[in-house]
Amino acid sequence: MELNERLITEAIVSGYFAKFKDSLDLDVAIVGGGPAGLTAARFLASWGRKTALFERKLSVGGGMWGGGMCYNIIVVQEESRHLLEDVGVPLSKYGENIYTADAVAATSTLASKAALAGARIFNCVSVEDVVVRETGGQTRVAGLVINSSPVMMAGLHVDPLVIHSRFAVEATGHDVEVLKTLVRKNGVRLNTPGGGIEGEKSMWAEAAEARTPENTREIFPGLYVAGMAANAAYGDHRMGPVFGGMLLSGEKAAREIHARLG
Numbered sequence: 001m002e003l004n005e006r007l008i009t010e011a012i013v014s015g016y017f018a019k020f021k022d023s024l025d026l027d028v029a030i031v032g033g034g035p036a037g038l039t040a041a042r043f044l045a046s047w048g049r050k051t052a053l054f055e056r057k058l059s060v061g062g063g064m065w066g067g068g069m070c071y072n073i074i075v076v077q078e079e080s081r082h083l084l085e086d087v088g089v090p091l092s093k094y095g096e097n098i099y100t101a102d103a104v105a106a107t108s109t110l111a112s113k114a115a116l117a118g119a120r121i122f123n124c125v126s127v128e129d130v131v132v133r134e135t136g137g138q139t140r141v142a143g144l145v146i147n148s149s150p151v152m153m154a155g156l157h158v159d160p161l162v163i164h165s166r167f168a169v170e171a172t173g174h175d176v177e178v179l180k181t182l183v184r185k186n187g188v189r190l191n192t193p194g195g196g197i198e199g200e201k202s203m204w205a206e207a208a209e210a211r212t213p214e215n216t217r218e219i220f221p222g223l224y225v226a227g228m229a230a231n232a233a234y235g236d237h238r239m240g241p242v243f244g245g246m247l248l249s250g251e252k253a254a255r256e257i258h259a260r261l262g
């Protein structure tokens with residue numbers, strides 16, 4: 001049987017651009033494919049929301065692959081273990097309120113389940129800005145400005161492309177890149193105590209884990225914040241290689257956005 005290179009190319013180009021064209025008007029656009037973004041994407045897609053996730057790197061998974069210090073075991077606690085168990089990740093109990101999982105099994109399963117639920121995952125795509133609209137004196141995030149990661153890495157002067165979304169999720173982790181860009185370019189006030197990005201505090205796992213889901217909310221009209229970005233935005237602590245708060249945060253963002261979409 002013939003294996004025609006030209007046809008292989010056509011299959012890839014057709015498949016990619018069909019997916020891309022069908023993602024130009026989204027219900028939800030998620031920035032960042034760490035545990036929070038992947039969990040939000042899985043729930044939203046499984047509830048029939050047109051969802052895409054944009055990840056700058058070649059692989060999704062963010063900071064979950066390496067466990068702690070590249071010892072590739074992750075920890076979750078009692079209240080979040082269902083979010084791994086429900087997708088088939090085996091857990092082992094290790095003392096009071098601590099469960100461990102293989103980091104590679106957990107990360108690859110979260111990615112696989114999100115993609116198979118119907119979330120469109122665009123890896124190698126960097127989000128460099130947001131789209132804004134003003135109505136009645138209120139600014140709202142209305143989409144994302146995206147570019148090819150290799151273009152960004154090479155520093156080439158190439159204009160981006162744009163997708164529209166009813167809601168966006170800032171799940172870029174410690175760096176809170178989307179929020180930083182939103183504030184820097186538009187001088188807007190966020191829904192935080194000081195109106196800006198409060199900044200991440202040093203390690204305190206228990207406090208940080210409790211606060212991550214609480215900090216998950218609409219931080220600016222049209223824009224939710226989830227995962228470590230939520231703690232960085234609201235001035236809370238980091239927690240290291242315990243991932244329960246990330247999973248619960250992704251689930252909470254998905255539930256709230258799903259309800260808002262009606």
Ligand code: 48F
Pocket residue numbers: 031032033034035036037054055056057060061062063064125126127128171172173174175177178226227228229238239240241242243246
């Ligand atoms: O950092 P990351 O895993 O975020 P998370 O889901 O989870 C945090 C934990 O991994 C860990 C922790 C607690 O357990 O503290 O750090 O909140 O994943 C964020 C992803 O966003 C991508 C980045 O490459 C990473 O995979 N990302 C960051 N900026 C952009 C981006 C951008 N501008 N465009 C696209 N992707």
